[in-house]
Amino acid sequence: MKYSKATDYALHTMLFLTAATPQKPIGVQQLAERQSVSPTYLSKILTKLVKAGMIESITGVNGGYRLKRNWEDISFLDIIHAIEGSASLFDCSFDHGPGCPIQKVVLSAEEKMEELLRNQKMSDLVREHNIVI
Template sequence: MKFSKATNYALHTMLFLASSKNSKPIGVQVLAEKQSVSPTYLSKILTKLVKEGMITSVSGANGGYSLSHGWESISFLDIIQAIEGKSSLFDCYDHGPECPIRKVMLSSEEKMEEELRRRTIADLV
């Protein structure tokens, strides 16, 4: 099982924003440099986080990104689902809902999601 690089960058960006002592928005260039990633690529990730209401963006010369109010309650699962979507990791297409393999995989996924839902970026700050 592997999450995309986009999820990795999203989680690290959220942690950087949460750890930042700067009260002003942080530009995409700075955020991208911190992770050695293209600003264009990171902008696409940030757009998803803005759309989900996790961060806010401010346009202009002094613009950038900052955490939304109530960011302390944003879970790892919230961030992962903002980037990866909410579909299941495993799908047993041809074997129906009673498939014993499907039951094991879905149970395992539920436990992982429970842990990711319980943990927040605020836990790391």
Template sequence: MKYSKATDYALHTMLFLTAATPNQPIGVQKLAERLGVSATYLSKILTKLVKAGMIESASGARGGYRLKRNWENISFLDIIHTIEGKASLFDCSLDHGSECAIQQVVLLAEEKMEDHLRNQTLAELAKKVEVDV
């Protein structure tokens, strides 16, 4: 299974915001430079995170993006679902309904993976990493 680059950038951005300065806005240009991506591309990802209520944008000379309240509870799964959606990774192509034994195995594996990602918060991980602002 593979997540998109957008998920990679979203997770890294959220970790950076969490570890660096959760209450201080950081400009999109600075975030983009840190990730080595264009500000335009990163802005599209940030817009999804804003719509999901994880971050907020602050305008003005000291503007940028910062975490919203309750950021301590944001899990890896929250971010992944925001970028990738909630669809299953496997879709049985045969027409035998929900009785597909293969689909049941894959769904069980996805549930276990999602449980793990749901229990891993960025706040916990941020305690383990050092970030230069």
């Protein structure tokens, strides 16, 4: 199982925004430079996070992005779903009647992984590692 690079950038961007001063927006250029990624590419990722209601875009000279939702509530799973969607990682293509036994095992594993990601809040990571931006 592998998440896209977009998810990697989204998680790191949210880490930076969570560690930053809440009222002060951070520009896309600064966020992109921290991750050595194109601002254009990162803008597409930021748009998904805006649509998910986690961050907001502030226009103007001192504009940029900042957290919108309560930063204490943002989980890894929220961010991953905003970028990757919430579809199952495995889709059984074999027609063997109701309830594929393989699909059941994979779904059970996914549920356990999602529970861990749901319980891991970005704010906890910032606190645990004393991350300051």
